[in-house]
């Protein structure tokens with residue numbers, strides 16, 4: 160039985176036909192939006208428990224490159240490897256999500272996980288082995304943004320919890336590179352950072368599930384406008400068990416390692 164926190168009449172996640180259809184849409188568009196995946200009552204409950212944590216969130220004012228890796232001193236500062244972008248949004252980590260949260264019920268739901276395996280065409284789906292990375296809630300108050308980047312994990316599963324009044328647009332360019340082949344796509348990255356390439360804007364509302372291949376698709380979220388903070392949950396998984404972020408990556412993303 161699937162958790163009551165997912166609308167299975169709208170999204171029959173155990174149906175092979177539905178799974179195949181979602182996989183096709185993801186492969187065709189590089190991203191998939193499933194509208195109303197979680198019911199409004201569930202979203203209201205999650206917002207009520209998350210919104211008061213906004214001031215506890217971890218914010219960093221450090222800049223980063225699009226690969227989320229350290230700068231390479233052997234390359235010029237304006238090389239696409241070294242160009243810096245800003246991410247000012249805050250987050251709370253997995254160990255700050257209550258044990259009885261609907262977010263955990265969704266994350267741990269076996270039917271949800273098999274659905275993701277089918278749609279993403281992977282054999283297994285596993286939580287992070289560290290205490291911080293699996294479920295994260297992001298906060299972007301007015302003026303805060305998430306700069307252009309490629310994700311560390313091969314795919315991303317997110318759900319908007321609370322929309323901003325304006326701004327906060329999710330922009331992406333699918334399949335810019337093949338990270339498994341070590342492709343850095345410097346030329347395209349440069350032209351995207353310079354604003355010389357069209358980008359796709361993905362529209363989604365609170366309760367919609369969003370899937371995209373974030374390791375190969377460059378993406379960003381533009382600054383929030385207006386005084387409603389954008390709230391979003393990231394459900395992070397791996398296709399192998401036992402994967403943990405390195406201590407230095409944990410320090411970068413969470414400002415702590417446990």
Ligand SMILES: O=C(O)CCC(=O)C(=O)O
Nearest residue numbers: 310317329378380391393
């Ligand atoms: O906020 C979003 O919509 C995307 C989040 C994201 O790209 C990330 O957490 O890496």
Ligand SMILES: [Fe+2]
Nearest residue numbers: 309310373378
């Ligand atoms: Fe991302």
